[in-house]
Amino acid sequence: MPKIIFGTHHFHCKDNENLLDAFFRNKIDIPFSCRNGTCHACVTKVVSGSICEPSQSGLSKQLKESNHILPCRCYPEGDMVLSLPLIEDIFSQARVTSIEELSETIFSVSFKPDAETLEFKTGQFVNIRTKLDNKVRSYSITNHFQGSESIISIHVKRIDNGVFSQWVFENAEIGDELQVQYPLGASYDSNDNSVAGKLLIASGSGLGAAFAIAEASLMGEYHKEVQLVHVVKSEEDSYYLEELKNLSNQYPNFQFEILTDNDSSECVDSIFGKFELLENWEVYLYGNPKLVKASIQTARNKGVLEEKIISDAFEYAQTPEYFQSEEDSNKMEFV
Numbered sequence: 001m002p003k004i005i006f007g008t009h010h011f012h013c014k015d016n017e018n019l020l021d022a023f024f025r026n027k028i029d030i031p032f033s034c035r036n037g038t039c040h041a042c043v044t045k046v047v048s049g050s051i052c053e054p055s056q057s058g059l060s061k062q063l064k065e066s067n068h069i070l071p072c073r074c075y076p077e078g079d080m081v082l083s084l085p086l087i088e089d090i091f092s093q094a095r096v097t098s099i100e101e102l103s104e105t106i107f108s109v110s111f112k113p114d115a116e117t118l119e120f121k122t123g124q125f126v127n128i129r130t131k132l133d134n135k136v137r138s139y140s141i142t143n144h145f146q147g148s149e150s151i152i153s154i155h156v157k158r159i160d161n162g163v164f165s166q167w168v169f170e171n172a173e174i175g176d177e178l179q180v181q182y183p184l185g186a187s188y189d190s191n192d193n194s195v196a197g198k199l200l201i202a203s204g205s206g207l208g209a210a211f212a213i214a215e216a217s218l219m220g221e222y223h224k225e226v227q228l229v230h231v232v233k234s235e236e237d238s239y240y241l242e243e244l245k246n247l248s249n250q251y252p253n254f255q256f257e258i259l260t261d262n263d264s265s266e267c268v269d270s271i272f273g274k275f276e277l278l279e280n281w282e283v284y285l286y287g288n289p290k291l292v293k294a295s296i297q298t299a300r301n302k303g304v305l306e307e308k309i310i311s312d313a314f315e316y317a318q319t320p321e322y323f324q325s326e327e328d329s330n331k332m333e334f335v
């Protein structure tokens, strides 16, 4: 079994166990969220030991060259010495430029990187870290890249006891500092104008990314059908109605629907039931993992090709079962 050294911790990684799970088993708390290589919250630096290719999949060239890996995708092939990444290797500084209330439960927050020009694709996401609790959270980008003056906007949903959302709703001010890791994710607008239609399904604050992709397609002279379904728990949770109506007035090939849902499978049946087949369509999915999973399966059954299903399930971090309590974990933070 490979021996792992991480700071003052010495432990072994079991066969078929990834490094992140080995951290958890040893009660070492490092930042994480998705546990499947998507969010990049768990980035760690390899001081010595061999690096397997999958553990660097999706990382930037700079992070790869400086021996960073994603522990959730790393199955050690030999002994390794690891350390926490330097915060400046992972995050850039940005400042809040606007805060807008979109509904009682959703705020839009925009921010601008301090130094560099940031290029991103519509639908990608960013990781945000604040000094409030040093935790990393992922948010879909809800605007389009505008060249060197580009800002990034995100939609933040109020979560009961959510440290970051409470801050956004109650205390955030223009000019406040954020640490941002971007842009991330492969769930972005394909810009493929040859597809037969685009179906966008979003739940909750996933509407921000879905709307941005619909808008970018229509503005990019996509003339075939674009259908957007916003799934909400109750009518009060719907937002962006004016924007959706304006888009449908401006582009006759755009339609939207607000669906109130308490059961993902019924909701998916109702959305896809209108289509006999969706051959050569693109399907974009943002939000509730249950809804995303059920939609992926149904889209496949309707003839959508695997590469035309673009999905981003909003997974929320869970406390690994090894942690019985906060005091029980060796809390680690970025250095």
Ligand code: FES
Pocket: 031, 032, 033, 034, 035, 036, 037, 038, 039, 040, 041, 042, 043, 070, 071, 072, 073
């Ligand atoms: S990439 Fe490792 S936890 Fe998300």
